[in-house]
Amino acid sequence: xxxxxxxxxxxxxxxxxxxxxxxxxxxxxxxxxxxxxxxxxxxxxxxxxxxxxxxxxxxxxxxxxxxxxxxxxxxxxxx
Amino acid sequence: xxxxxxxxxxxxxxxxxxxxxxxxxxxxxxxxxxxxxxxxxxxxxxxxxxxxxxxxxxxxxxxxxxxxxxxxxxxxxxxxxxxxxxxxxxxxxxxxxxxxxxxxxxxxxxxxxxxxxxxxxxxxxxxxxxxxxxxxxxxxxxxxxxxxxxxxxxxxxxxxxxxxxxxxxxxxxxxxxxxxxxxxxxxxxxxxxxxxxxxxxxxxxxxxxxxxxxxxxxxxxxxxxxxxxxxxxxxxxxxxxx
Numbered sequence: 001x002x003x004x005x006x007x008x009x010x011x012x013x014x015x016x017x018x019x020x021x022x023x024x025x026x027x028x029x030x031x032x033x034x035x036x037x038x039x040x041x042x043x044x045x046x047x048x049x050x051x052x053x054x055x056x057x058x059x060x061x062x063x064x065x066x067x068x069x070x071x072x073x074x075x076x077x078x079x
Numbered sequence: 080x081x082x083x084x085x086x087x088x089x090x091x092x093x094x095x096x097x098x099x100x101x102x103x104x105x106x107x108x109x110x111x112x113x114x115x116x117x118x119x120x121x122x123x124x125x126x127x128x129x130x131x132x133x134x135x136x137x138x139x140x141x142x143x144x145x146x147x148x149x150x151x152x153x154x155x156x157x158x159x160x161x162x163x164x165x166x167x168x169x170x171x172x173x174x175x176x177x178x179x180x181x182x183x184x185x186x187x188x189x190x191x192x193x194x195x196x197x198x199x200x201x202x203x204x205x206x207x208x209x210x211x212x213x214x215x216x217x218x219x220x221x222x223x224x225x226x227x228x229x230x231x232x233x234x235x236x237x238x239x240x241x242x243x244x245x246x247x248x249x250x251x252x253x254x255x256x257x258x259x260x261x262x263x264x265x266x267x268x269x270x271x272x273x274x275x276x277x278x279x280x281x282x283x284x285x286x287x288x289x290x291x292x293x294x295x296x297x298x299x300x301x302x303x304x305x306x307x308x309x310x311x312x313x314x315x316x317x318x319x320x321x
Contacts, residue, residue: 008298009231010262049255050294050307057250057294057309073296076230078261079117079205079268 001066011074035060049075108132114165116148118203120272137161148265190216214247232300234271241318245311
């Protein structure tokens with residue numbers, strides 16, 4: 001199945017986007033969790049502060065479905 | 080607590096706002112921890128709106144590298160203490176309110192004292208570990224906590240008030256602070272600090288929390304606001320019930 005990972009900030013470059021400036025397309029077997037998907041693309045989950053899908057917060061155990069866009073948010077901690 | 084003629088004149092435009100209660104704001108006491116990019120903006124707007132008592136806490140002195148975003152300070156303030164400077168500048172803007180300056184470092188112990196007698200806490204900090212301390216204090220004292228943070232082209236804001244809502248540790252339980260300087264330009268904390276002031280005023284005036292368990296994210300690279308909903312975590316070590 002195909003999913004789309006999207007990241008901004010300092011996480012964007014680590015994602016190696018290939019669809020547009022922010023988005024990477026990933027072909028992966030169904031039933032994988034986000035943790036397994038990040039592992040498959042060698043993206044360290046420690047760089048990810050929040051994960052959200054369709055406006056709802058998710059965690060690394062979430063299993064995306066075909067065609068979904070997963071937003072990976074870097075730490076936002078300044079002021 | 081009635082308004083003087085001078086106050087009625089000063090606030091005449093906002094007195095026209097539906098639901099505005101200036102006397103209620105005059106009675107309010109707000110703690111703002113951090114007077115830099117975020118806190119300097121929220122403090123300025125709360126003072127301008129006539130929040131009766133502001134307690135500003137910041138242990139730092141002004142550095143040249145602060146001046147791209149910390150609009151309360153100027154080049155001739157370099158080396159001087161931020162809290163006292165911020166209080167002086169805000170008092171000049173609105174001498175009708177009381178502004179207190181405290182230069183303490185934030186610890187669990189000082190946070191308890193800082194929050195004493197306050198109705199609401201605003202996060203003007205620049206790191207997540209201190210935010211978790213402030214969140215813990217807000218939870219322990221049942222005070223609303225207006226959270227804000229920025230990084231590069233992104234900023235976010237939320238309003239926590241357990242037990243009615245989740246707390247910051249439900250959303251971001253571990254220290255996510257970046258190592259090294261965080262990329263930031265002045266207008267971003269300007270936007271987020273203004274949103275924090277707006278949330279605080281809305282709560283102080285109406286008692287309502289307009290964004291329960293919602294993180295509002297502003298991305299200035301795409302000019303999008305995005306709302307992300309999240310849940311209270313029963314196992315949260317700060318506000319959880321299990």
